[in-house]
Amino acid sequence: MEHPTTLYAKGALMRGMIADKKSPIVYGYTGDQMPVYFSQDPVLRAAGGGGAGRGGFGGAARQVPGVGVDITRTRRRLRFLRMCFRMPTMLWLRRKGYPRRRRMQALHVRRFDAMVVVAREGLVERVPKKLRRGSCCSFRREQTRCCYPVNWLVAKL
Amino acid sequence: MLLSGELAGGEALSGRALALDQPLGAGHVVMFALRPFWRWQTQGTFALGFNTIVNWDHLDAGKPEVKARAAGMQPAPDMN
Numbered sequence: 001m002e003h004p005t006t007l008y009a010k011g012a013l014m015r016g017m018i019a020d021k022k023s024p025i026v027y028g029y030t031g032d033q034m035p036v037y038f039s040q041d042p043v044l045r046a047a048g049g050g051g052a053g054r055g056g057f058g059g060a061a062r063q064v065p066g067v068g069v070d071i072t073r074t075r076r077r078l079r080f081l082r083m084c085f086r087m088p089t090m091l092w093l094r095r096k097g098y099p100r101r102r103r104m105q106a107l108h109v110r111r112f113d114a115m116v117v118v119a120r121e122g123l124v125e126r127v128p129k130k131l132r133r134g135s136c137c138s139f140r141r142e143q144t145r146c147c148y149p150v151n152w153l154v155a156k157l
Numbered sequence: 158m159l160l161s162g163e164l165a166g167g168e169a170l171s172g173r174a175l176a177l178d179q180p181l182g183a184g185h186v187v188m189f190a191l192r193p194f195w196r197w198q199t200q201g202t203f204a205l206g207f208n209t210i211v212n213w214d215h216l217d218a219g220k221p222e223v224k225a226r227a228a229g230m231q232p233a234p235d236m237n
Contacts, residue, residue, distance in 0.1 A: 001188075002190065004169035012162025014174045016191065020229030022211035036191040038176055044174040044190045060174050139159050147168045150237060 002043040011039045177203065178216055185216045 018026050030114040158167055166191060177188045193206040212218070 002173075004166065006166035007169040008163065009167070009170070010163070012164055013160040014175075015158050015160055015163075016171070016190075020178075020219075023178060025176060025205055025208050026217050027208050027212070028222070037195050038170075038175070038191050042190055043170060044177050044188055045172075046177055047176040062183065070227075087158035114163055116201055 002045055003041045004043055007040065007043070009038060009040055011037070014038045180217070185213075187216070 013035050014037075016034045018028070018029060018032055018034065021029075021032075158164070158170065159204060169187070173190065175191045177186075177190075179186045179188070187209050189205070191205075193202040209216070
């Protein structure tokens with residue numbers, strides 16, 4: 001069991017490969033792949049590679065196009081997102097008197113098509129609509145991914 | 158590998174298992190790296206958990222020789 005420190009995958013959907021279709025664990029599932037929800041850890045390393053388990057990211061490295069590719073673009077995109085949502089939201093929060101630590105927790109949640117910020121413990125506050133338009137990630141919105149689930153925002157408090 | 162969401166450092170996941178079924182003695186240890194029951198949201202993987210629970214004593218189905226070897230026993234004779 002691993003807890004890689006270089007990994008960032010907070011509530012993402014991953015492509016899972018079914019390595020053993022005869023296992024009772026995957027009764028009812030057809031096909032070789034299935035999308036799964038994965039969040040950060042644990043990461044299981046099976047002896048002999050991914051094929052030893054019932055399924056995994058594993059085996060995937062050789063079988064699925066796109067797996068094992070360079071993820072430099074993803075990291076660059078993350079930095080871009082952090083940069084582009086920050087300024088207008090930060091100014092708005094500053095005017096409202098939020099301390100700096102809270103301001104830095106402002107994130108864009110595309111899933112609900114709204115910009116939200118974590119205002120207090122467990123409280124999510126909507127940013128005014130006029131602030132959303134023309135700012136932040138509306139630029140190249142469809143090309144960028146900014147899916148921070150709300151529970152992640154709360155968990156970061 | 159990534160279908161939706163964000164991922165950095167994904168090489169740490171390459172070749173890793175999402176679900177493991179490890180025979181231990183006469184039983185099994187089933188480990189999930191994914192979260193089959195994440196609130197109400199991951200309904201597509203609910204069955205992984207239910208299958209594991211319902212088939213707790215038949216997890217070796219399809220692999221009779223593995224169970225026999227793991228338990229240090231001879232395979233049961235065919236009664237038919």
